Amino acid sequence: MSDSHANQRKAGRAAPAPGARRITRARPLGDLIGASLDKACRRRGFATSDLVADWPEIVGARYAGRVQPLRLDWPRVKGGEDAEPKPATLVVQTDGATALMLTHDMPQVIERINGFFGWAAIGRIRILQGPVSPPRRNRPPKLRELTSEEEAELKRTIAGVEGDKLQAALEKLGRAVLAKTR
Numbered sequence: 001m002s003d004s005h006a007n008q009r010k011a012g013r014a015a016p017a018p019g020a021r022r023i024t025r026a027r028p029l030g031d032l033i034g035a036s037l038d039k040a041c042r043r044r045g046f047a048t049s050d051l052v053a054d055w056p057e058i059v060g061a062r063y064a065g066r067v068q069p070l071r072l073d074w075p076r077v078k079g080g081e082d083a084e085p086k087p088a089t090l091v092v093q094t095d096g097a098t099a100l101m102l103t104h105d106m107p108q109v110i111e112r113i114n115g116f117f118g119w120a121a122i123g124r125i126r127i128l129q130g131p132v133s134p135p136r137r138n139r140p141p142k143l144r145e146l147t148s149e150e151e152a153e154l155k156r157t158i159a160g161v162e163g164d165k166l167q168a169a170l171e172k173l174g175r176a177v178l179a180k181t182r
Helices: 003-010 031-044 054-057 096-119 146-157 165-179
Strands: 068-073 090-092 122-129
Touching: 031 096, 054 096, 054 146, 068 122, 096 122
Parallel strands: 090 122
Antiparallel strands: 068 090
16 A cells, blocks of 8 residues: 555545546636636736736726737847846737827826836837727626516515605616525
């Protein structure tokens, strides 16, 4: 008997049979695809996928869906590995009108990106004009129909509320809550 089997038996667990499949715990999808996403990002000059994944939080709502980071262009370093790294050029794609706004806000955007990295990683931003694919928006799941008892309970609950608009809003909210909870 091997040492690992003996240790498992001491711990009160039965040793798996040879050739048996191991049962593993569920893992988040981000952990599973993170490595392959990081490889794709490295080809574009990104050390990790963090900048691409956190882009909406970094640049804010104004540019999140309108500006898309394409790649980082790092300058060639002369002097070996001990030389201080020079800031990269971030290449982004956006439409014409947004390019004008981004040009005006470029110092603040560079500051926010460098704040994200924690060092002066970006020295400038190069803008390529072109269409940007809008981010996918997940539609909320369709709610189930309420039973007649639930409908009656909802009507009783909001019957004493004054104002048609408020009553309609409360009915809509009540339908959503009841459809999800029961």
